[in-house]
Amino acid sequence: xxxxxxxxxxxxxxxxxxxxxxxxxxxxxxxxxxxxxxxxxxxxxxxxxxxxxxxxxxxxxxxxxxxxxxxxxxxxxxxxxxxxxxxxxxxxxxxxxxxxxxxxxxxxxxxxxxxxxxxxxxxxxxxxxxxxxxxxxxxxxxxxxxxxxxxxxxxxxxxxxxxxxxxxxxxxxxxxxxxxxxxxxxxxxxxxxxxxxxxxxxxxxxxxxxxxxxxxxxxxxxxxxxxxxxxxxxxxxxxxxxxxxxxxxxxxxxxxxxxxxxxxxxxxxxxxxxxxxxxxxxxxxxxxxxxxxxxxxxxxxxxxxxxxxxxxxxxxxxxxxxxxxxxxxxxxxxxxxxxxxxxxxxxxxxxxxxxxxxxxxxx
Amino acid sequence: xxxxxxxxxxxxxxxxxxxxxxxxxxxxxxxxxxxxxxxxxxxxxxxxxxxxxxxxxxxxxxxxxxxxxxxxxxxxxxxxxxxxxxxxxxxxxxxxxxxxxxxxxxxxxxxxxxxxxxxxxxxxxxxxxxxxxxxxxxxxxxxxxxxxxxxxxxxxxxxxxxxxxxxxxxxxxxxxxxxxxxxxxxxxxxxxxxxxxxxxxxxxxxxxxxxxxxxxxxxxxxxxxxxxxxxxxxxxxxxxxxxxxxxxxxxxxxxxxxxxxxxxxxxxxxxxxxxxxxxxxxxxxxxxxxxxxxxxxxxxxxxxxxxxxxxxxxxxxxxxxxxxxxxxxxxxxxxxxxxxxxxxxxxxxxxxxxxxxxxxxxxxxxxxxxxxxxxxxxxxxxxxxxxxxxxxxxxxxx
Numbered sequence: 001x002x003x004x005x006x007x008x009x010x011x012x013x014x015x016x017x018x019x020x021x022x023x024x025x026x027x028x029x030x031x032x033x034x035x036x037x038x039x040x041x042x043x044x045x046x047x048x049x050x051x052x053x054x055x056x057x058x059x060x061x062x063x064x065x066x067x068x069x070x071x072x073x074x075x076x077x078x079x080x081x082x083x084x085x086x087x088x089x090x091x092x093x094x095x096x097x098x099x100x101x102x103x104x105x106x107x108x109x110x111x112x113x114x115x116x117x118x119x120x121x122x123x124x125x126x127x128x129x130x131x132x133x134x135x136x137x138x139x140x141x142x143x144x145x146x147x148x149x150x151x152x153x154x155x156x157x158x159x160x161x162x163x164x165x166x167x168x169x170x171x172x173x174x175x176x177x178x179x180x181x182x183x184x185x186x187x188x189x190x191x192x193x194x195x196x197x198x199x200x201x202x203x204x205x206x207x208x209x210x211x212x213x214x215x216x217x218x219x220x221x222x223x224x225x226x227x228x229x230x231x232x233x234x235x236x237x238x239x240x241x242x243x244x245x246x247x248x249x250x251x252x253x254x255x256x257x258x259x260x261x262x263x264x265x266x267x268x269x270x271x272x273x274x275x276x277x278x279x280x281x282x283x284x285x286x287x288x289x290x291x292x293x294x295x296x297x298x299x300x301x302x303x304x305x306x307x308x309x310x311x312x313x314x315x316x317x318x319x320x321x322x323x324x325x326x327x328x329x330x331x332x333x334x335x336x337x338x339x340x341x342x343x344x345x346x347x348x349x350x351x352x353x354x355x356x357x358x359x360x361x362x363x
Numbered sequence: 364x365x366x367x368x369x370x371x372x373x374x375x376x377x378x379x380x381x382x383x384x385x386x387x388x389x390x391x392x393x394x395x396x397x398x399x400x401x402x403x404x405x406x407x408x409x410x411x412x413x414x415x416x417x418x419x420x421x422x423x424x425x426x427x428x429x430x431x432x433x434x435x436x437x438x439x440x441x442x443x444x445x446x447x448x449x450x451x452x453x454x455x456x457x458x459x460x461x462x463x464x465x466x467x468x469x470x471x472x473x474x475x476x477x478x479x480x481x482x483x484x485x486x487x488x489x490x491x492x493x494x495x496x497x498x499x500x501x502x503x504x505x506x507x508x509x510x511x512x513x514x515x516x517x518x519x520x521x522x523x524x525x526x527x528x529x530x531x532x533x534x535x536x537x538x539x540x541x542x543x544x545x546x547x548x549x550x551x552x553x554x555x556x557x558x559x560x561x562x563x564x565x566x567x568x569x570x571x572x573x574x575x576x577x578x579x580x581x582x583x584x585x586x587x588x589x590x591x592x593x594x595x596x597x598x599x600x601x602x603x604x605x606x607x608x609x610x611x612x613x614x615x616x617x618x619x620x621x622x623x624x625x626x627x628x629x630x631x632x633x634x635x636x637x638x639x640x641x642x643x644x645x646x647x648x649x650x651x652x653x654x655x656x657x658x659x660x661x662x663x664x665x666x667x668x669x670x671x672x673x674x675x676x677x678x679x680x681x682x683x684x685x686x687x688x689x690x691x692x693x694x695x696x697x698x699x700x701x702x703x704x705x706x707x708x709x710x711x712x713x714x715x716x717x718x719x720x721x722x723x724x725x726x727x728x729x730x731x732x733x734x735x736x737x738x739x740x741x742x743x744x745x746x747x748x749x750x751x752x753x754x755x756x757x758x759x760x761x
Contacts, residue, residue: 001365001366001367001368001369001435001663001666001667002364002365002667003364003663003664003667004364005364006364009364057364245758245759248759248761249759249760249761257761259755259759259761260761262752265751265752265755265756265759266748266751266752266755268755268758268759269684269750269751269752269754269755270684270751272681272754272755272758273681273684273685273754276661276678276681276685277654277657277658277661277685278657279661280657280658280659280660280661280664281653281656281657281660283364283366283660283664284366284656284657284660286364287364287365287366288366299656302652302653302656302657303657305650305653306653306654306657354646354649354650354653355646357649357652357653358642358645358646358649361649361652
């Protein structure tokens with residue numbers, strides 16, 4: 001057992017942490033270009049896909065820093081989900097697209113969720129029917145993160161089977177200009193969109209991967225994305241923790257720092273204990289991304305369940321211990337609290353993953 | 364980052380496993396699995412098996428007769444022995460006093476006492492808590508007054524675990540009442556056969572007399588039984604507590620307990636189906652299993668730091684808090700899993716050699732007693748509230 005970062009990952013962490021601390025909040029587009037220049041997007045891909053990382057612990061290093069800084073950038077959507085699907089399923093032609101992704105000149109989104117799917121990965125009601133020239137897509141994709149800004153979308157659509165079957169799901173590369181989008185901001189400040197596909201005609205080569213056989217690849221990339229989200233949550237927790245410790249040390253009431261009060265000390269101690277649990281769960285999922293499916297997915301659901309619970313605890317307790325100031329929108333704590341809470345709503349919340357963990361444990 | 368054990372560590376695990384298969388008596392393992400109390404002879408025979416293999420003192424260096432294991436090897440041993448339902452190693456001589464003597468005792472004290480701990484000749488108990496000194500341990504009042512080449516000891520210790528089996532007790536005694544509480548404490552070794560020592564059992568809420576009161580009435584103790592310097596005992600006491608807190612997370616106990624509750628919930632029926640398929644019960648099991656998976660890694664991270672020579676500090680307090688909450692949750696689930704048969708309580712059925720018919724399934728016999736017994740986990744070794752205070756003091760620096 002070894003819980004130290006390799007020298008390369010330590011360097012990656014230092015570089016990214018320093019960069020994000022120095023830049024501070026800035027426009028997402030400018031930040032994106034600079035992250036690409038630093039090679040951060042490349043850290044999410046393996047060498048054979050043109051990057052220099054791509055493993056679970058590369059993801060955790062990058063995303064913990066993103067979470068710590070509260071940076072709002074579409075790394076997950078472009079670099080892990082959609083980018084990961086292209087890397088896993090794409091042919092030579094598709095892979096040249098990854099060069100643009102790693103260079104920061106192309107943004108992607110994975111349009112998979114639907115209004116009735118909730119967190120069920122195999123629920124795909126959007127249809128893709130064969131035409132003489134290719135395919136025609138119809139459906140509605142909901143809360144597609146980075147959906148409003150992406151240049152290209154990867155859209156899942158059913159080419160066979162019933163609405164919740166794992167078989168029969170296909171993926172298509174769709175240019176954003178070919179769909180109708182309704183863009184909006186999420187409560188934690190990210191870009192998202194509803195995507196409406198109404199008789200969208202696609203050429204034959206828009207198909208990514210095997211026809212009707214993409215579910216395993218989706219599940220695998222969502223596992224990686226879940227690991228990244230867990231790490232991002234841990235980063236956000238660390239920042240919220242740091243701010244709250246400082247507040248407890250400096251805020252004076254009744255003639256002393258409020259951190260002198262045992263009621264608050266013990267609440268803070270529990271927050272610390274649970275953040276260590278969150279860190280361990282993140283290590284577990286990152287260390288099992290290449291394990292066989294049963295073991296990997298057990299860790300996915302275990303980690304996401306725990307992160308959801310701890311995220312809620314840390315967000316609520318840090319707001320509570322800050323008192324009124326914790327309620328203010330412009331104070332940085334708000335951003336961290338909202339982010340770690342909203343992570344629970346991406347790719348399965350605490351309840352979903354508890355139920356899934358039970359099902360997976362039965363084998 | 365690498366979550367796997369090394370090849371050497373995996374080999375070590377295999378060796379421990381085959382030892383347990385060969386040496387662990389199934390009658391003893393059954394008693395441990397079912398939460399039934401063990402006799403003095405049970406503990407002694409298990410200690411003797413381990414000692415003949417050189418494994419009784421995993422944490423002692425080899426030159427003192429220990430196994431000299433790394434923290435990771437100790438963890439593997441702990442995991443395997445608990446999963447096999449081996450008796451726990453009685454810690455007072457081996458993990459508490461032993462390290463203190465090795466660090467602060469004279470060579471003569473080491474040469475005299477350490478082999479006797481290993482051979483089982485001496486059974487030690489811990490004289491720390493007093494009626495007026497629980498979480499506030501430095502408030503100990505039991506006095507030791509120098510009289511020639513003896514100390515004369517008067518006072519009372521309490522919560523003395525398994526003191527009924529012990530022939531020696533290590534005590535925190537007050538040798539100076541004029542100074543700050545922590546500065547007037549000494550660490551004294553007392554032969555319990557000395558005139559004036561009285562042991563009285565305390566029956567706990569599970570019906571067992573696991574702990575005792577120990578009274579000292581003008582007990583004459585040779586000055587040679589002082590460990591280290593007079594009035595410096597608080598330093599040694601704290602050193603001992605850091606050793607007491609290794610393996611504080613109890614990952615092995617929790618793993619064994621979780622496997623046990625799953626077995627019971629598979630056998631029990633609820634609404635015509637195995638209890639383990641009841642969604643609410645399954646959710647509670649899953650929740651604690653998920654917490655345990657993470658805590659096991661938290662524990663490994665602390666072990667890795669210890670192996671690299673870093674003192675665990677506030678981390679052991681974190682492990683104590685979370686580890687005991689998990690263990691207590693598992694004993695609660697076990698009690699609930701057995702349903703109405705949690706209620707019958709036949710103390711005689713817990714005795715070794717009981718041949719009567721159990722009321723209900725055998726796994727129900729001690730389920731409630733174990734649940735009540737394990738309330739102690741968040742109280743002893745520094746209550747969880749004390750641990751939370753340590754954690755917050757360390758990070759808040761106020």
